[in-house]
Amino acid sequence: MPPKAKAAGKGRAPAKRKLAEEFPPGEVLTDTGKKAWKLGAPIGQGGFGLIYLGDENSAKPVGSDARYVIKVEPSDNGPLFSELKFYMRAAKPELIQNWIKSHKLKNLGVPKYWGSGLHEKEGKRYRFMVIDRLGTDLQKKFEECGKTFPRKLVLQLGLRLLDILEYIHDHEYVHADIKASNLMLSHSDPNQVYLVDYGLAYRYSPDGVHKEYKEDPKRCHDGTIEFTSIDAHKGASPCRRSDLEILCYCMVQWLCGRLPWEDKLQDPLYVRDSKMRCQENISQFMTKCFSSQDKPDEIQRFMEELKSLGYQDKPPYEKLRSILQAGLKTIQARDDGKMEFTPVNAAVSLPAQVSTQIPLLHQPGPQLLHYRGPGRGRMDGGVDCLC
Numbered sequence: 144m145p146p147k148a149k150a151a152g153k154g155r156a157p158a159k160r161k162l163a164e165e166f167p168p169g170e171v172l173t174d175t176g177k178k179a180w181k182l183g184a185p186i187g188q189g190g191f192g193l194i195y196l197g198d199e200n201s202a203k204p205v206g207s208d209a210r211y212v213i214k215v216e217p218s219d220n221g222p223l224f225s226e227l228k229f230y231m232r233a234a235k236p237e238l239i240q241n242w243i244k245s246h247k248l249k250n251l252g253v254p255k256y257w258g259s260g261l262h263e264k265e266g267k268r269y270r271f272m273v274i275d276r277l278g279t280d281l282q283k284k285f286e287e288c289g290k291t292f293p294r295k296l297v298l299q300l301g302l303r304l305l306d307i308l309e310y311i312h313d314h315e316y317v318h319a320d321i322k323a324s325n326l327m328l329s330h331s332d333p334n335q336v337y338l339v340d341y342g343l344a345y346r347y348s349p350d351g352v353h354k355e356y357k358e359d360p361k362r363c364h365d366g367t368i369e370f371t372s373i374d375a376h377k378g379a380s381p382c383r384r385s386d387l388e389i390l391c392y393c394m395v396q397w398l399c400g401r402l403p404w405e406d407k408l409q410d411p412l413y414v415r416d417s418k419m420r421c422q423e424n425i426s427q428f429m430t431k432c433f434s435s436q437d438k439p440d441e442i443q444r445f446m447e448e449l450k451s452l453g454y455q456d457k458p459p460y461e462k463l464r465s466i467l468q469a470g471l472k473t474i475q476a477r478d479d480g481k482m483e484f485t486p487v488n489a490a491v492s493l494p495a496q497v498s499t500q501i502p503l504l505h506q507p508g509p510q511l512l513h514y515r516g517p518g519r520g521r522m523d524g525g526v527d528c529l530c
């Protein structure tokens with residue numbers, strides 16, 4: 144039996160979790176390194192807690208230009224615990240800075256981790272984490288653009304995500320939930336994109352030892368149903384190829400507006416089988432999604448490259464980058480680092496199967512069904528202590 148969807152839309156946490164109550168602006172939290180942080184206004188709500196503007200503690204109140212956000216959740220909630228483990232292991236500022244330098248990158252879209260700790264108030268314990276403050280998320284941008292992104296933008300997003308994924312994979316983690324609502328623009332630079340929400344991130348290779356392939360029926364379809372990988376549909380823990388497969392589905396959706404299985408997201412087995420058929424016959428999948436004159440050859444080549452990857456294989460990041468670069472060349476564009484969120488001409492020609500449905504601009508938004516099996520919000524075996 145497939146598990147039931149936990150929730151539709153962006154909110155996707157099991158209802159039983161406690162939501163952290165709102166703290167007043169000015170509340171001071173002290174991290175494990177004895178550094179004091181001050182809370183500002185709450186600016187976001189996750190499934191388990193609130194996100195506040197934040198800054199280093201000083202006499203000044205935290206303004207709307209704050210450089211940090213502070214995520215606060217009841218201390219017994221698993222997802223912040225596992226997200227925090229990711230940030231502590233892989234998002235220390237010097238680690239990211241060294242990678243940027245050694246890989247000659249302009250930037251790397253992983254929010255930096257600045258501190259964390261436990262905070263007690265009125266007999267309740269909260270866990271908090273300080274990370275970079277970011278701006279708008281790409282799902283909003285996608286909707287503003289009429290639910291298709293220009294090809295140049297998609298290829299540039301793909302290139303930025305390859306950089307991000309190569310980094311997090313090299314640091315023993317996979318993200319497992321890449322999607323527009325988990326991509327955010329920098330607060331200060333509209334050309335920088337960040338991958339957020341590491342609540343489902345999985346340490347696929349602790350101390351360099353890759354997890355074995357094992358299907359667990361309780362974990363089937365973990366992730367966001369339309370984008371999740373075939374590995375996840377089968378209940379296997381996500382690996383590096385899973386992240387790239389998810390990225391590929393995102394790029395297809397951004398390019399043509401919808402994925403062929405979006406009409407039946409309530410049926411996870413149908414979604415799984417559609418993805419498996421797509422992998423078996425990539426050309427046919429491309430024909431379903433794109434008209435002959437709009438077919439992006441680079442996406443087909445990208446998918447073919449992924450198809451040959453084994454569960455434990457390291458993806459050929461450089462080759463994948465060159466495939467996306469070749470796509471930019473085809474449209475006489477280059478990776479100039481500029482993220483241009485311009486609506487695509489409404490008269491995009493679509494193949495018959497897709498265009499016979501509701502006109503694209505009037506379709507309801509993608510129904511983000513999120514599965515989080517009982518094993519999610521992983522505690523890495525629950526043996527680590529954070530504070």
Ligand SMILES: Nc1ncnc2c1ncn2[C@@H]1O[C@H](COP(=O)(O)OP(=O)(O)OP(=O)(O)O)[C@@H](O)[C@H]1O
Pocket residue numbers: 153154155156186187188189190191192194212214222254274275276277278280339340342
């Ligand atoms: N670094 C950030 N800077 C600015 N706003 C952020 C940042 N991270 C998250 N947000 C905002 O806070 C909201 C909640 O984010 P959070 O990562 O807690 O939740 P989520 O992705 O909805 O949920 P979940 O807790 O289920 O994983 C986001 O939708 C976003 O608007």
